[in-house]
Amino acid sequence: MCPHEPCCPVAEAQDREAARTVAAHPEQGWSLLCNGVVLFEDTGELLPSGAIIAPHRPTDMAITAA
Ligand SMILES: [Zn+2]
Numbered sequence: 001m002c003p004h005e006p007c008c009p010v011a012e013a014q015d016r017e018a019a020r021t022v023a024a025h026p027e028q029g030w031s032l033l034c035n036g037v038v039l040f041e042d043t044g045e046l047l048p049s050g051a052i053i054a055p056h057r058p059t060d061m062a063i064t065a066a
Helices: 058-065
Strands: 021-025 030-033 038-040
Antiparallel strands (some): 021 030, 030 038
């Protein structure tokens, strides 16, 4: 499936965001990664399985913790 060398991490991997971007839509605030993950501008993610990953940008977490 993945044409890259080395292969991109799978959508289930912790480092899924390291996959190559195959379609970028900065004007809409999202990009599609090679492993099928949709990565949003706020660091939220939509996995191919339909699971949602909440935004996890370190600066946001610091604000939430305060
Ligand atoms: Zn790839």
